[in-house]
Amino acid sequence: MVKQRKGGPRREESLSRENIIQASIELLDSDGEEGLTFRALAERLATGPGALYWHIANKSDLLIAACDSLVARTMSQIPVTTPNETIRAVALALFDLIDAHPWLGSALTSSPGALPVVRVLEPIGQQIQALGVPDDQQWNATGTLMAFILGVSRQNAANRQLARAKNLDRAHFLDVVATAWSQLDPKEHPFVSTVVGRIRNHDDRADFLAGIDVILAGIASLQSNSRPPLKRQRS
Known part of the structure; x- marks a missing residue:
């Protein structure tokens, strides 16, 4: 035995x-x-x-599962208020999530049809619908927001990783860039000359939200353009 x-x-x-x-x-x-x-x-x-x-089953499934675990948990904590504020909350939550897990940005953009992306796409799309965006413009509006959120979040995380890898101090790096830009000929680079003062102290997170607001302002114009013209009342 x-x-x-x-x-x-x-x-x-x-x-x-x-x-x-x-x-x-x-x-x-x-x-x-x-x-x-x-x-x-x-x-x-x-x-x-x-x-x-x-x-x-394999590494691809494992990576998607890891993404989905983080994204699902994060999206479940988003407060639903007004459409614009909810979109801003989704965007900022994903920005912070990718900042904390830099690999996540690459994983999401390389698997556009996977469930983690759908978990982000769905709440944004619902709020676009709630804003009254015309049916034929809803995909464009949602896709633009998604591209901005994922693209900027991924780039921000990559920049932080690069800075850590090269042991770069952010303030020093921005000061070097600002100094170099300030020495450019303002006649050849008029725009850069006007924004160089903002380079040293800009906040990546605040700039990200400002970009979201620019897109939302454009979406608001879709709403106004879709409204039928007011009929004149007969006197």
């Missing part, structure tokens, strides 16, 4: 999709997308790579 080994359950038996995803997020945060391998994940979870395949 074969004796059963005493002790607790094997590590593989305690694995779940949820703790695999959480470990993946931690690995992505520390080592980036290139560091996410089934071998590295297995080592972190003290198990074998084969045990992971019971829960996750």
